[in-house]
Amino acid sequence: xxxxxxxxxxxxxxxxxxxxxxxxxxxxxxxxxxxxxxxxxxxxxxxxxxxxxxxxxxxxxxxxxxxxxxxxxxxxxxxxxxxxxxxxxxxxxxxxxxxxxxxxxxxxxxxxxxxxxxxxxxxxxxxxxxxxxxxxxxxxxxxxxxxxxxxxxxxxxxxxxxxxxxxxxxxxxxxxxxxxxxxxxxxxxxxxxxxxxxxxxxxxxxxxxxxxxxxxxxxxxxxxxxxxxxxxxxxxxxxxxxxxxxx
Amino acid sequence: xxxxxxxxxxxxxxxxxxxxxxxxxxxxxxxxxxxxxxxxxxxxxxxxxxxxxxxxxxxxxxxxxxxxxxxxxxxxxxxxxxxxxxxxxxxxxxxxxxxxxxxxxxxxxxxxxxxxxxxxxxxxxxxxxxxxxxxxxxxxxxxxxxxxxxxxxxxxxxxxxxxxxxxxxxxxxxxxxxxxxxxxxxxxxxxxxxxxxxxxxxxxxxxxxxxxxxxxxxxxxxxxxxxxxxxxxxxxxxxxxxxxxxxxxxxxxxxxxxxxxxxxxxxxxxxxxxxxxxxxxxxxxxxxxxxxxxxxxxxxxxxxxxxxxxxxxxxxxxxxxxxxxxxxxxxxxxxxxxxxxxxxxxxxxxxxxxxxxxxx
Ligand SMILES: Nc1ncnc2c1ncn2[C@@H]1O[C@H](COP(=O)(O)OP(=O)(O)OP(=O)(O)O)[C@@H](O)[C@H]1O
Ligand SMILES: [Mg+2]
Numbered sequence: 001x002x003x004x005x006x007x008x009x010x011x012x013x014x015x016x017x018x019x020x021x022x023x024x025x026x027x028x029x030x031x032x033x034x035x036x037x038x039x040x041x042x043x044x045x046x047x048x049x050x051x052x053x054x055x056x057x058x059x060x061x062x063x064x065x066x067x068x069x070x071x072x073x074x075x076x077x078x079x080x081x082x083x084x085x086x087x088x089x090x091x092x093x094x095x096x097x098x099x100x101x102x103x104x105x106x107x108x109x110x111x112x113x114x115x116x117x118x119x120x121x122x123x124x125x126x127x128x129x130x131x132x133x134x135x136x137x138x139x140x141x142x143x144x145x146x147x148x149x150x151x152x153x154x155x156x157x158x159x160x161x162x163x164x165x166x167x168x169x170x171x172x173x174x175x176x177x178x179x180x181x182x183x184x185x186x187x188x189x190x191x192x193x194x195x196x197x198x199x200x201x202x203x204x205x206x207x208x209x210x211x212x213x214x215x216x217x218x219x220x221x222x223x224x225x226x227x228x229x230x231x232x233x234x235x236x237x238x239x240x241x242x243x244x245x246x247x
Numbered sequence: 248x249x250x251x252x253x254x255x256x257x258x259x260x261x262x263x264x265x266x267x268x269x270x271x272x273x274x275x276x277x278x279x280x281x282x283x284x285x286x287x288x289x290x291x292x293x294x295x296x297x298x299x300x301x302x303x304x305x306x307x308x309x310x311x312x313x314x315x316x317x318x319x320x321x322x323x324x325x326x327x328x329x330x331x332x333x334x335x336x337x338x339x340x341x342x343x344x345x346x347x348x349x350x351x352x353x354x355x356x357x358x359x360x361x362x363x364x365x366x367x368x369x370x371x372x373x374x375x376x377x378x379x380x381x382x383x384x385x386x387x388x389x390x391x392x393x394x395x396x397x398x399x400x401x402x403x404x405x406x407x408x409x410x411x412x413x414x415x416x417x418x419x420x421x422x423x424x425x426x427x428x429x430x431x432x433x434x435x436x437x438x439x440x441x442x443x444x445x446x447x448x449x450x451x452x453x454x455x456x457x458x459x460x461x462x463x464x465x466x467x468x469x470x471x472x473x474x475x476x477x478x479x480x481x482x483x484x485x486x487x488x489x490x491x492x493x494x495x496x497x498x499x500x501x502x503x504x505x506x507x508x509x510x511x512x513x514x515x516x517x518x519x520x521x522x523x524x525x526x527x528x529x530x531x532x533x534x535x536x537x538x539x540x541x542x543x544x545x546x547x548x549x550x551x552x553x554x555x556x557x558x559x560x561x562x563x564x565x566x567x568x569x570x571x572x573x574x575x576x577x578x579x580x581x582x583x584x585x586x587x588x589x590x591x592x593x594x595x596x597x598x599x600x601x602x603x604x605x606x607x
Contacts, residue, residue, distance in 0.1 A: 056504050082510035093505035096605060097523050110519060111510040141605040152505075159509060 005068045007032045007163050007194045008053060013062035015048055015218075022048045023059070024218040030163075035195045037205040037226075040215035041241060046198045049215070050165050053196070054085050067162055083111070086156030090168040092148040094140035094155070100127070101136040104155045111159070119158075126154040130184050146177025150184050157188075164188065166197040200245060206230065214238045310568050319568070323578045326562040330578060333398015333553040339390060342381045346401045349378055350408060358593060360600065371412065378405065394472040398553030400582065402472070406544045407586075410479035411487075411537060417480070418487030419522065425488070426495055436488075443485035448543055451478045456550035475547050483540045490532045494525030527601045534594035538587045545583070555579045 008030035015023035022045050030036050038046050051057040052064060055071050055078055064071040067084040071077060094103050104123030108114040114122070127133045130150040140148055149169055156164060166185070170178040182204050189195055189208045199205070205212050205226055212229040214222040214237075222229070222238045233239040272282040302317025306324025313319035323330075328337070335343045353374045357367055382401065385391040424436035443451070455478035456471055498521065506516040526533065548557040559579050563572035 054508055056508060079510055079512075082508060085508075087505075087508040089501055089505060091499075091501055093499070093501035095502065095505075095520055095524075097527060106519065107506070107509040107511055110515045111512070139604040155509070 005032075006030060007034065007067060008196070009063070009065045010049075010053075011063040013049075013052060013059055013064060015045075015052060015057060015059045022218050023052070026062070026218075026220055028213070028220060030194060030196060032162075033192050033194055034210045035189050035208055036197070036211050036213060037209040038196065038198045038213045038215060039200060039202075039205070039241070039245075040221075044215040045218040046215055047167050048218075050087075050167050050196060050198055053165060054082055054087060056087075079111075083159060084161055085163040085165055086159055086161035087165045088149070088152050088156055088167070088169050090172050092140070092145070092152045092172075094148055094152055096140050099137055099139055100132070100143070100151050103140065103151060104158045107155065108158055122158050123154070126157045127151070129157065129187075130154045144177060145173045146180045149173065149177075149181045153181075153184055153188070163194040163196070166195065166199065168198050168200075170199065170201060202230070202246060214241065216241070314569050319574050322562075322568050323574050325568075326559075326565070326575060327578070329399075329562050330555050330558045330575060331399045333402070333555075333558050334396045335398060335401075336390075336392060336396065339384070339392060342384070342389065342392075343397075343399070343401045346378050346381050347404060349374060349381070350401075350404045354408070360597070375409070394470050397472065399555055399558055402552065403544045403554050406476055406479055406547065407541045409476055410483045410544075411540050414480045414483035414487055414540075417484035418491050419517075421484060421488035422491040422495060423517065425492060440485045440488050443481055444489070448478075448482050448546055449549060451482055452546060452550050454478070471550070472552060475550060475552055479540070479543065479547075482543070483536065486536050486539070487533070490529050490536055491522075491525060493532065494527075494529035495521065497528045498524055530594055530598050530601070534590060537590050541586055541590070542583060545579075555582065 006029045008028065010026055010028040013023055013026040013028070014021070026049060028049070038049070040046050048057055052059050053066060053071075066081045069077050069080050069084070071081055094100075095106075098106060101120060101123050104126060105116065105119035108119040108122060109116060124133060124136065127136055130153055132147055132150050132154070135143055135147060135151075140151065143151065153164075153169075169185070170181050173181060178201070182201060185195070185197070185204070186208055195208075197204070197209075209226050211223060212226050213220055214229075214235075216237050221235050222233060224234075229238075230242070233242065271278070273279045298316075299318045302315070304312045304315075304317060304319050304321045306321050308319075308321035310321075313321060328340070332340055332343050353371060356362060356370070380386050380389065382397055382405075383392060383394065421436045421440055424432040425440065427433055452475060455474040459474060502520060502524065503516060506520045507513075511520070545554060545556050548554050548560075556576075556579055559575035560572070562575050
């Protein structure tokens with residue numbers, strides 16, 4: 001991996017669910033340190049694309065590489081990529097049977113063999129970074145949605161990823177909790193993290209994104225810096241989507 | 248709200264019994280019915296109580312004293328050694344006693360979920376080896392006692408614990424295979440589970456203990472107790488597999504995905520993330536299977552293992568005592584009951600722990 005290489009490189013990516021063509025020859029690049037927001041109507045393939053980036057979905061053809069590591073059938077590459085890219089899910093997916101602290105420390109132990117003490121130190125550090133260290137000994141079920149999502153972010157950060165992938169991190173949250181999660185994400189962005197965020201929070205896109213990507217029906221329709229994206233749209237479909245979502 | 252309440256006509260208010268205990272026992276039609284039913288049951292049991300307690304001959308009594316009617320607990324006292332230890336040589340009985348103590352101690356040590364882990368598995372491995380050495384001898388200067396002389400409670404406990412303990416990992420593999428994406432593995436696992444569940448345990452025991460040796464070459468002498476244990480293990484693994492599968496089915500797909508996305512290897516995801524949650528979801532049916540398996544050990548008498556039930560039966564044939572088979576069986580039943588109730592209580596305790604964690 002050369003320092004100039006793209007954080008994410010996707011070329012001619014095709015993904016099928018049985019007969020259904022979910023991603024149609026996608027080309028998609030993310031530079032080191034770039035923040036990209038992906039938006040688009042439901043079913044357009046946003047989740048599928050972001051999940052192909054750490055192989056939660058297996059693509060049928062095309063090229064995907066993350067931090068210069070190609071995602072193919074080589075399982076060693078897969079482990080390496082998953083260490084480079086952390087993921088945050090819509091429904092948090094915290095492990096309910098262990099405490100918040102263990103949610104952050106156990107994955108380190110299991111995936112890298114980190115010593116328990118070191119893992120817990122790291123976990124505390126990340127929990128305090130998302131301002132939730134005081135909840136460390138509770139179980140996830142005892143936290144609010146916004147708190148759970150911040151724990152999920154801390155859990156991903158504990159693996160020291162170079163890239164963070166977010167799949168609609170605020171769409172399962174009550175409005176009053178969206179803010180706290182977005183602030184955490186803005187903090188991350190300010191710290192220089194490479195981020196790919198699927199979201200409908202256009203305010204976040206305006207404030208943080210370097211580039212906004214619009215997807216529809218398994219294709220990338222438009223990709224532009226937010227200033228351009230929100231002012232002039234090249235494609236009619238983008239225009240229609242934005243007028244609907246911003247009204 | 249308050250206005251609505253005052254507007255309720257007085258006749259609609261439930262009758263207010265004067266005393267709280269009256270309300271508890273006769274508060275409504277259903278609890279009145281239960282109260283009366285319970286009173287009738289207690290009355291009908293009174294003659295039995297008379298037999299079991301007031302007219303009984305207590306341990307230490309003679310066979311002659313038992314002839315007056317009433318329960319002959321003296322017989323149980325005299326035969327308790329036979330029922331508890333079977334034909335195990337009396338001079339080595341301390342070894343069998345130690346095995347019982349060892350099993351109970353290990354079970355107690357395993358109760359707290361905080362203990363669960365690789366260390367506990369190693370402890371069990373060592374404990375089981377020690378048990379086999381204690382029971383069988385031939386090592387450490389202990390006299391050899393062939394398995395044909397083993398019997399009673401230690402054998403029942405060993406069969407129950409080992410068939411569940413060894414059945415469980417097999418069950419996990421079967422359940423994973425049946426839910427997996429590999430068509431061949433899925434077919435094989437489904438076939439094994441359905442085949443074993445379709446067979447009565449008695450049949451499986453017969454096949455293992457009596458038919459199997461006929462098919463194997465004569466110098467393949469696997470011990471009968473070992474074959475019985477194998478049959479019980481296969482049986483319990485098929486039932487446990489379906490319980491585990493139920494637990495896996497109830498799990499959110501996101502749990503495995505989140506763990507994978509964190510780069511945790513497959514088997515560690517299964518062991519540390521998926522299984523603990525799957526098991527938490529199915530504590531009641533798991534308890535049920537455990538209790539059934541404990542009681543199933545009483546069936547091994549049909550293949551000639553000298554368990555507590557066989558011992559009670561053979562004790563009853565002693566002509567010096569006036570045919571007191573009921574007391575012997577009651578004694579065995581009491582032991583099974585104590586074990587099964589303990590399992591239930593423990594399971595409820597575990598469930599409360601799970602519940603406490605999932606709510607604020
Ligand atoms: N496992 C699957 N099997 C079959 N079809 C699927 C599967 N997952 C997704 N799809 C289909 O692929 C298309 C894209 O799905 P995807 O989840 O990527 O959409 P999305 O843009 O994330 O939508 P949303 O905003 O609702 O999350 C949808 O039409 C969906 O029905
Ligand atoms: Mg989606």
